[in-house]
Amino acid sequence: MEARHLRYALALAEHGHFGRAARALGIAQPPLSKQIADLERETGARLFDRTRRGVFPTAAGEAFLARARRALQEMTAATVDAGRAARGETGRLRLGFIASALLAPLPDVLGRFGRERPDVRLELHEMASSRSASALIAGELDVAVTLGPPRGAGAEHLVSVPIGHDHLIAVVSSAHPYAGQESVTLDQLRRRPLIVAAGEDEPAVTAGLRTLLGEDSPALIGATFARDVHTIIGLAACGVGVGLGPSRMLSAPRPGVRFCEVTPRTALPDLILSFTDEDRSPALGAFLDTVRRNCPDVGAALDRRLSHA
Amino acid sequence: MEARHLRYALALAEHGHFGRAARALGIAQPPLSKQIADLERETGARLFDRTRRGVFPTAAGEAFLARARRALQEMTAATVDAGRAARGETGRLRLGFIASALLAPLPDVLGRFGRERPDVRLELHEMASSRSASALIAGELDVAVTLGPPRGAGAEHLVSVPIGHDHLIAVVSSAHPYAGQESVTLDQLRRRPLIVAAGEDEPAVTAGLRTLLGEDSPALIGATFARDVHTIIGLAACGVGVGLGPSRMLSAPRPGVRFCEVTPRTALPDLILSFTDEDRSPALGAFLDTVRRNCPDVGAALDRRLSHA
DNA sequence: GAGCGGCGATACCTGTTGTGTATGGGGAGG
DNA sequence: CCTCCCCATACACAACAGGTATCGCCGCTC
Known part of the structure; x- marks a missing residue:
């Protein structure tokens, strides 16, 4: 059985007339008769009653047509869905x-x-x-x-x-002595307790800070380690120390904290x-x-x- | 697009290999390649990725195959449903x-x-x-x-x-004088208040009773009319009178009532x-x-x- | 009642197309 | 570099969907 049989059966049911259904399908009447006959032979059931007043689906035909409609809907939906998926819409x-x-x-x-x-x-x-x-x-x-x-x-x-x-910036509480400054120097960072990142990705960052501030800088040795930037900012807001992090922290302004550039400007990964x-x-x-x-x-x-x- | 394309696409997705899918479908490999190519041209989307390790559906292919499966299920269900309907099972x-x-x-x-x-x-x-x-x-x-x-x-x-x-029978309360009798005579009926049917279908029945009992039998003139047999039985149980009805009333036995044949036996429609x-x-x-x-x-x-x- | 017209089925032919065979191209592995 | 595997292409053929002509049947009308 092919989709053609379904389309023809639906057209026949819709028009109730072999000749008109064929014309609507763009084919001649004899092929339609043959295809419907083939379909009835394959399903093993008479699907249409041919009366003088028109062609009507039998009970079997009604059952068949209901499924046929859904099958054809699925087929057209298949093409539509494939197109949408191909265009990245779904x-x-x-x-x-x-x-x-x-x-x-x-x-x-x-x-x-x-x-x-x-x-x-x-x-x-x-x-x-x-x-x-x-x-x-x-x-x-x-x-x-x-x-x-x-x-x-x-x-x-x-x-x-x-x-x-991104580059390295500092974050401090509004009450912090550095809060008024546009930028802080490395020396200033070395004199204060620091708050730095300690996630899985951060060893390289931490290593970079060591090189920047000096291997055994007391600020780093006594630093507080936080798992994410929001914690760094939060701790800075509490006055725990000077937070250090990527400049994208500027996208998370928060009452009670100020951001300062670090001089010299230091690139991050x-x-x-x-x-x-x-x-x-x-x-x-x-x-x-x-x-x-x-x-x-x-x-x-x-x-x-x-x-x- | 024809059902064939759906079947071929599903087979290809299942086997992940043009050659093996074609063998499973009972055709050669080149026709399968052509049909899939036609399908991809018609849907306007590449449905399969041909890699060295096998053939896999793309995102568009997955979307297509999901619909294709349902479409084919509907088609087979159409035949099954038509057969069941034709055999009167549904x-x-x-x-x-x-x-x-x-x-x-x-x-x-x-x-x-x-x-x-x-x-x-x-x-x-x-x-x-x-x-x-x-x-x-x-x-x-x-x-x-x-x-x-x-x-x-x-x-x-x-x-x-x-x-x-069916033939005419009588129904009376267990306490009724006729309750012990196997049958009642027409004379006995004429001497008691009767309960007879009065539905839309019953004019013929009532006319029959008139002929049977006599045109101006006081029992009929003073009769109680009920719309259905259950009411006749119920009224008889209350002792309102002698109920008359079809012998199929025997299928509705009820405590407190007795059924009696009417002599002579009288056929009903x-x-x-x-x-x-x-x-x-x-x-x-x-x-x-x-x-x-x-x-x-x-x-x-x-x-x-x-x-x- | 005979002729007529509409409708579906049948017979036969034609053109399209789905399929088979043979072959090409391209990448992976030895 | 050669070979194998796999999919795509080229071409021939056969099957079949569709077109044309016609038949059989039934209802309608003159």
Whole structure:
């Protein structure tokens, strides 16, 4: 049985007349008679009553037609759904990211993507950069935002572009002596208890601070370690010490704290957007489009990475 | 798009390999490649990723396959449902009947039919015989049980067989003087207040009683009229008088009442089973089969009526 | 009642197309 | 570098969907 038989049966039921149904189908009457006869032979049941006043479905015909309608609806829906999925309008996007990326630029990008593609199911997984990388390579994620480029076996197959440049800034309570300053010097940092990050991703950051402030700086030795940037800011607000973190903390202003630049300006590892370029899903393509439109410079980098790929 | 494309796409997704899928489908590999290519061109989306390790559906392919599976299920279900409907295993049977037919023989027949054809939706409409007849002719009923053969315009196109022979019996309270008797005579009836039927169908019955008992019998003039047999029995139980009704009342025994034959035995109009013979629905055919098996004599009459039709 | 017209079924032919065979191209593994 | 595996392409054929002509049947009308 083919879809043609269903279409013909439905047309016949609708018009109640072989000749008119055939004309509506754009074929001649004899082929329609034959196809209906074939269908009745295959189903083993008479589906239509041919009377002088018209052609009417039998009880078996009614049962058949109800299913036929749904079958054809499913078939057209199949094409529609495939098209939507291919254009990235539906589907699933699994995103791994480090928590601090939620300060910036993820809120903008995710908000925009959610509005542009309301039918894409976003699966958001906060995880350390190293786990994001291995999950990407294992095919468990579609895209990831990591601190620095992903490393490890298979990372060479990933496409990575910087999505945010950060430098080191300080955060202090409004009551803190540094609160009025535009910037703080390294010497000033060395004289105060510090609050620094201690997540899975942070050994490199901490090492960078050691080099910056001096290997055995008492401020670092007596530092408070926090698992995420919000804790750093919170502790700074309590006056525990001088918080140090990425400049994207500026996206999380909070009453009672002030941010200061650190002099000299010190670069931190970039936020990196990574994905596997083979088998790129349409939803990922749509996401990259959104990123492209949201951050022109990232878009340009993307185009460079994808053109020679 | 034809059902073939769906079957091929599903087979390809299942086997993940053009060659093996083609073998499973009983065709060669190139035709499968061509059909899949045609399908992808028609949907406008690449549905499968051809990799060295196998063929896998894309996101669009997954969306398509989900719909394709349902479409094919509907198609096979269409054939199954049509067959079931054609055999009268499903569908609808609209039965019109007079209330007293519920005493006998409808309970047996309906009970058996309900067990044998649990998926046929029974629509039961209690109505007067004349309304049953016109509803049958108008195509609003499939079958009817009436008191006497249906009359009126179009009734000649109906097939009718007697489904029960009844004669007049009396019903009295256990305390009634006649309660101990096997039978009562017409004279005895004339000496007591009577309770007789007064439904839409009953003028003929009442007329029969007049002839039987005498035109101006005081028992009839002072009779109590009841709309249905259960009321007749109930009034008799209260000692209002001697109830008169069809012998199928014997199927409704009740504490506190006794039934007596009436001497001489007096025939009443038969219960008649009628249906339209043209466009006989499978459910009706199944119902007639049940009747045939339940009442052999009715079956024989049916066969006689249908053979020469 | 005979002729007529409408409708579906049948017979036969034609053109499309689904399928088979043979072959090409491209990547992975030895 | 060769070989194998796999999918795509090329081409021929056969099956079948569809077109044309016609038949059989029934109801209608003159």
